[in-house]
Amino acid sequence: MIGLFIAFEGGDGAGKSTQVELLADRLGQLGYAPILTRQPGGTTLGRALRDLVLHGEHMSPRAEALIFAADKAQHVEELIRPALLAGEIVITDRYTDSSVAYQGAGRDLGAEEVQRLQMWAVHDLVPDLTVIVDITAEEGRRRRGAVHDRLESEHDGFHEAVRDHFHALAAADPQRYLVVDGTDSPTQIAARVWERVEPMLPGVPS
């Protein structure tokens, strides 16, 4: 696969979206035009699924896992894979590791099974780099304030299990992951991300 595929992961309130924007700005200054997207919700179908899964009524954990997987299948087929094949830089706010951590570890469906489901959904497409913006459950809750979607409103124990699983994924494959401290300043975090991304960049398109 040509192109460059970068995912940002982390707990709710970690500041992933700010980092996606800071990285995109820096790339833009150098003449790159990265494609920014997010999960759930990167496609028309994904936006409908996002509403269902984040704001709907109670659903069974397996139904939840399948909806997140369906969002990813559509997202990869419609947007991410064609963009990478065209040599683009794609930056996504959350990807398969969110499901492995939230549904696998948080909901306790089993990380390995959810990983297999996710890999089936995305035809085994893994990012070149996954940045995990690390934050404690307590700090995440403080930053999120009063507005909660279905996942955010889970108790701190759920969010700690999610966090531990992100750490485990990163520890198992340090080449493909970067863990940054979400309590550092956004500029400090962006600088660490840049150190890892810069050597991976393709030539600037003319």
Ligand code: TYD
């Ligand atoms: P999030 O990126 O936090 O959306 P927003 O920035 O608008 O709050 O993602 C929404 C929630 O969905 C978040 O709590 C994590 C959860 N999630 C899963 O549980 N599984 C997944 O596969 C994905 C992509 C997200």
